[in-house]
């Protein structure tokens with residue numbers, strides 16, 4: 001049997017200059033940064049599917065706990081939703097934004113109405129900003145925490161900045177598909193695919209710690225290899241605006257290029273040529289735990 005002669009053309013991988021910039025920013029602050037709450041239950045990840053856009057922060061549950069700054073910071077803006085029903089951002093509910101120098105801004109949203117305490121211009125990490133609530137566009141009490149790099153014009157995955165979480169359960173890959181024309185073919189060992197371009201889709205997600213069932217949280221990284229060679233990598237490190245739309249930094253993929261309408265991840269587009277091949281889909285969470293699935297495929301007419 002002739003071994004794989006499959007070739008792949010693919011999406012761009014992470015641009016090196018951007019990665020360096022993020023890592024420099026992270027390294028500069030990693031020592032002094034702390035979590036905004038004591039009980040760290042992640043209920044939403046950066047870059048996860050929100051119907052028509054990427055989630056630009058992380059969600060932290062854990063009940064009505066105090067919220068504190070992750071760094072000393074100057075007040076940019078604070079807003080108690082109960083104070084005025086006629087203006088200002090409603091989706092965030094009651095929120096606080098702080099500036100920490102070097103263009104770093106943090107946002108703490110969906111706080112309880114009336115929990116902000118007396119106004120002040122600067123905050124230390126020991127100060128209470130407010131209490132977790134569910135004001136604004138929120139289903140269930142949680143903190144929406146976002147980190148913005150004003151100099152780079154991007155929202156950065158907060159899990160790159162915060163002290164590492166304890167080891168978490170590895171991600172789940174529920175199903176892998178090939179999109180051939182309009183048809184979704186389940187990919188399992190022995191699957192036969194026609195030569196030519198196919199999209200590789202996956203139902204894959206990170207698990208929530210606070211519930212026993214799976215929940216579609218975005219991974220930190222997603223990659224596809226063909227016969228041992230990586231042909232695609234999508235990193236959920238940062239979002240920026242390019243050509244008037246929000247895209248993942250590095251790959252410049254928009255929401256519609258990463259998610260199908262049912263939430264399936266669009267992992268790669270590969271050009272297959274006849275032969276047998278090994279396709280591997282790998283999904284990693286922010287703790288570095290990885291789940292991989294390797295599928296033996298046969299490419300022929």
Ligand SMILES: [Zn+2]
Pocket residue numbers: 044055057058059143144145
């Ligand atoms: Zn959120």
